[in-house]
Amino acid sequence: MAGSGYPATRESAHYGGVDACRRSRRARENSILEATLSVGTRPAALAAEVENALRDFFTSRQDLVDSVGGGYREAVTTLEDFVLRGGKRVRPAFAWTGWIGAGGDARGPDAGPVLRACSALELVQACALVHDDIIDASTTRRGFPTVHVEFAEQHRAGAWSGDSAHFGEGVAILLGDLALAWADDMIRESGITPEASARISPVWSAMRTEVLGGQFLDISNEARADESIDAAMKVNRYKTAAYTIERPLHLGAALAGADETLVSAYRRFGTDIGIAFQLRDDLLGVFGDPAVTGKPSGDDLRAGKRTVLFAMSLQRADADDPAAARLLREGIGTDLSDSDVDTLRTTITSLGAVADVEKQIEDLVQNALSTLAASTATSEAKQQLTEMAVAATRRDY
Amino acid sequence: MAGSGYPATRESAHYGGVDACRRSRRARENSILEATLSVGTRPAALAAEVENALRDFFTSRQDLVDSVGGGYREAVTTLEDFVLRGGKRVRPAFAWTGWIGAGGDARGPDAGPVLRACSALELVQACALVHDDIIDASTTRRGFPTVHVEFAEQHRAGAWSGDSAHFGEGVAILLGDLALAWADDMIRESGITPEASARISPVWSAMRTEVLGGQFLDISNEARADESIDAAMKVNRYKTAAYTIERPLHLGAALAGADETLVSAYRRFGTDIGIAFQLRDDLLGVFGDPAVTGKPSGDDLRAGKRTVLFAMSLQRADADDPAAARLLREGIGTDLSDSDVDTLRTTITSLGAVADVEKQIEDLVQNALSTLAASTATSEAKQQLTEMAVAATRRDY
Numbered sequence: 001m002a003g004s005g006y007p008a009t010r011e012s013a014h015y016g017g018v019d020a021c022r023r024s025r026r027a028r029e030n031s032i033l034e035a036t037l038s039v040g041t042r043p044a045a046l047a048a049e050v051e052n053a054l055r056d057f058f059t060s061r062q063d064l065v066d067s068v069g070g071g072y073r074e075a076v077t078t079l080e081d082f083v084l085r086g087g088k089r090v091r092p093a094f095a096w097t098g099w100i101g102a103g104g105d106a107r108g109p110d111a112g113p114v115l116r117a118c119s120a121l122e123l124v125q126a127c128a129l130v131h132d133d134i135i136d137a138s139t140t141r142r143g144f145p146t147v148h149v150e151f152a153e154q155h156r157a158g159a160w161s162g163d164s165a166h167f168g169e170g171v172a173i174l175l176g177d178l179a180l181a182w183a184d185d186m187i188r189e190s191g192i193t194p195e196a197s198a199r200i201s202p203v204w205s206a207m208r209t210e211v212l213g214g215q216f217l218d219i220s221n222e223a224r225a226d227e228s229i230d231a232a233m234k235v236n237r238y239k240t241a242a243y244t245i246e247r248p249l250h251l252g253a254a255l256a257g258a259d260e261t262l263v264s265a266y267r268r269f270g271t272d273i274g275i276a277f278q279l280r281d282d283l284l285g286v287f288g289d290p291a292v293t294g295k296p297s298g299d300d301l302r303a304g305k306r307t308v309l310f311a312m313s314l315q316r317a318d319a320d321d322p323a324a325a326r327l328l329r330e331g332i333g334t335d336l337s338d339s340d341v342d343t344l345r346t347t348i349t350s351l352g353a354v355a356d357v358e359k360q361i362e363d364l365v366q367n368a369l370s371t372l373a374a375s376t377a378t379s380e381a382k383q384q385l386t387e388m389a390v391a392a393t394r395r396d397y
Numbered sequence: 398m399a400g401s402g403y404p405a406t407r408e409s410a411h412y413g414g415v416d417a418c419r420r421s422r423r424a425r426e427n428s429i430l431e432a433t434l435s436v437g438t439r440p441a442a443l444a445a446e447v448e449n450a451l452r453d454f455f456t457s458r459q460d461l462v463d464s465v466g467g468g469y470r471e472a473v474t475t476l477e478d479f480v481l482r483g484g485k486r487v488r489p490a491f492a493w494t495g496w497i498g499a500g501g502d503a504r505g506p507d508a509g510p511v512l513r514a515c516s517a518l519e520l521v522q523a524c525a526l527v528h529d530d531i532i533d534a535s536t537t538r539r540g541f542p543t544v545h546v547e548f549a550e551q552h553r554a555g556a557w558s559g560d561s562a563h564f565g566e567g568v569a570i571l572l573g574d575l576a577l578a579w580a581d582d583m584i585r586e587s588g589i590t591p592e593a594s595a596r597i598s599p600v601w602s603a604m605r606t607e608v609l610g611g612q613f614l615d616i617s618n619e620a621r622a623d624e625s626i627d628a629a630m631k632v633n634r635y636k637t638a639a640y641t642i643e644r645p646l647h648l649g650a651a652l653a654g655a656d657e658t659l660v661s662a663y664r665r666f667g668t669d670i671g672i673a674f675q676l677r678d679d680l681l682g683v684f685g686d687p688a689v690t691g692k693p694s695g696d697d698l699r700a701g702k703r704t705v706l707f708a709m710s711l712q713r714a715d716a717d718d719p720a721a722a723r724l725l726r727e728g729i730g731t732d733l734s735d736s737d738v739d740t741l742r743t744t745i746t747s748l749g750a751v752a753d754v755e756k757q758i759e760d761l762v763q764n765a766l767s768t769l770a771a772s773t774a775t776s777e778a779k780q781q782l783t784e785m786a787v788a789a790t791r792r793d794y
Contacts, residue, residue: 061606064602064603064606064607065606065610067607068606068607068610068611068613068614068631068635069614069631070614070617070618070628070631071613071614071617072610072613072614075613075617127574131570131571131574134566134567134570135563135566135567135570135571137563155620158620158621160620160621160622161619161620161621161622161701161730162619162620166532166534167616167620169531169532169566170531170532170616171613171616171617173528173531173532173570173573174528174532174609174612174613174616176570176574177524177528177573177574177577177609178605178606178609180574180577180578181577181581181602181605181606181609182606184578184581185598185602188598188602189598189602194591194594197585197591201582201585201586205461205578205582205585205586206461208575208578209458209461209462209465209575209578209579210461210464210465212571212574212575212578213462213465213469214465215571216465216468216469216472216568216571217465217466217467217468217469219564219567219568219571220467220468220472220568221467222558222559223552223555223557223558223559223564224555224557224558225557225558231467234465234466234467238465304558333558
């Protein structure tokens, strides 16, 4: 099983139909993906290649899963469907482009192993999403019931004994664990050299430790109603920026054996763009068009999310406008009507917080692009990462 | 971080005071542990060495955790306390003894790396326990509140916003994930050779895939009220036997580069003893003395556990005694009084199921010991594993 690796990634020209005009987070992720397609990916479609690698990995586990029997196979198939149907493969795209930018050869013998190692990021992400959906009590994801809801429904439909919701959560906890364990298996069996394994080991470790920390801070800040900009910024940094852009780029650099100078440039670029990406998301969470974001209007306000946008609004209100401060504190995390949402939006805008955040995004992107331009990344990757950065952060709502 | 490994394990003579006369599962685990102490462990106490290795590993993550900040450190300390205060280190003990039996040299240069790799099993176990406690809605573990209960209490004490129980579960999900991710980090950074890493990779993968499968079958059988002996036996095999004894021994053998003959003997021995261990536990779950097991009398009956003992009772009752079958089906998983428990116990015994299970244990142990005796393990390890097997399965309630 180990060493020999699972079957090589198949070539496929498929690339799902994506409407690049949609302007939600999902659409921005699509744009990032499309921006990677010209980066030395042969065959052309990186997302399809990532999915093939994931599919092959799941196939490689089948005998083991079947040996356990008793419905395990069906449960694992639910996980596989979840992993294969969704997501824009943003993390593998950044890791792959990071590798290319550090001199990786998309036509060379390392390309297959590197692609598989990059694809393993999607299994970490599967764990993060499945477990996050339990934590956030989310009922749908990517247009389907979340994993815990799906198993709760199975339980209910079968009139099984015990509590359906609790059963669904139990299965989802275990399947998330499996995805996390398999992420490690996939990277270990990717076929990369022992030297490359040793290089990526601390990056891989840091990435998982950081994202779990970011998720912890997220629920902890929300529970404690932490109002500080710092606290919100830390969540952006570790739950989004490090995990989505900085560490994937770092992983790609480490796979290629890049020097410290390039690693450092990638990390600064990735942190800035990652935070800007999340700030843009925060704006969409309050101001995004429901028809575009797929979420109810002002969803973040109702959910009580402690975003940087909200923290900045509060800070300004506390300094200048006690009535606005009271409005914000009383509204956040409650079941707001559409007109309440409108009032809060107007308040946030009037306080100047939107302009503040826009300015921050602009500064972060400028800074990131300068860092990138001055770096030793290949010119092909520079161009690509610039497009990906712009796609991730542009104002389009 | 990688490659260089975290600091070498300290030597320490400490070994916690254990009352070997106690006869619960915990006491049997203690006996297994004591049986390993003379196996070429210098310094003497394997458990203390495992704990030192774990402590050093936690220390090695501190900077990374601190960089995230915001209460993450305190949450991780809760996980560390959980890992360090408890457990009998049964899995590391079998892995270590498996390594010794395959020619590993406890005084040689590989001993430190191997000890660290074996100790990583305790982090997988930490994830399994923390997540299992959520799934089973358990409130105490090792005399302390379970992790999800501890964080729910923190939430309640702080009068934080949102639901306390849900917050506790969220944090416990994340900390279990962290333990699982760190188990991989610990084994990868243990300092074992790339060749040893390649050898253990499929074992490590199988072990985690199997135990998650066993946990899945466990909740699925219970929900579906599966009455078959086969279903209960599969849980024993994958949730207990493979995970606790077979795969740890296999891991030790793979670390030493043992040949297929020894690996096969270890695996057969481990499967038989592991199943016998769980069958003994099933008997204790119904007949164990609460003063000894630390659980209410007949706890497994109230909890609705679908054990082999229960499945055998039902099978015999269905064949010969419809009234007994009704009694069993109506009683299982309900809030039984002590006298109800007595009645069910008498029924199970009268049906001959206890004698059946005792006979199975005896046969499994005999079979395992013959396999071991005929194996190529070192005579020192044979003696040790025999003692560990007997300690794990003997009738002492």
